[in-house]
Amino acid sequence: MTIPNMIFTYLLVVGGALSIVAIYSDFRRQRFGPAPSEDRIFRCLRCGYVYTDDQDVDRSRCAQCGQMNEPIEF
Numbered sequence: 001m002t003i004p005n006m007i008f009t010y011l012l013v014v015g016g017a018l019s020i021v022a023i024y025s026d027f028r029r030q031r032f033g034p035a036p037s038e039d040r041i042f043r044c045l046r047c048g049y050v051y052t053d054d055q056d057v058d059r060s061r062c063a064q065c066g067q068m069n070e071p072i073e074f
Contacts, residue, residue: 040071 019039044062053060059068 042069043072044069 015031037052038055040055040057040060041050041052042060042062043050044065046067047062047065049062049064051063053062053071057071059070061068
């Protein structure tokens with residue numbers, strides 16, 4: 001085996017190993033990462049408390065003071 005063939009084989013093995021590690025890392029990130037929440041975010045106009053509620057709720061009652069609030073629009 002010549003030196004250029006050995007270098008090519010070495011680079012091929014290292015590149016393949018890095019590719020496998022990258023794919024495995026991406027797989028683990030997708031599997032264990034937090035899923036995006038579909039909840040709406042509310043901020044109380046009276047006390048400033050920030051909380052979430054279900055997606056289908058248009059108005060929500062603050063858990064701190066009982067004020068009805070509209071969702072925050074980003």
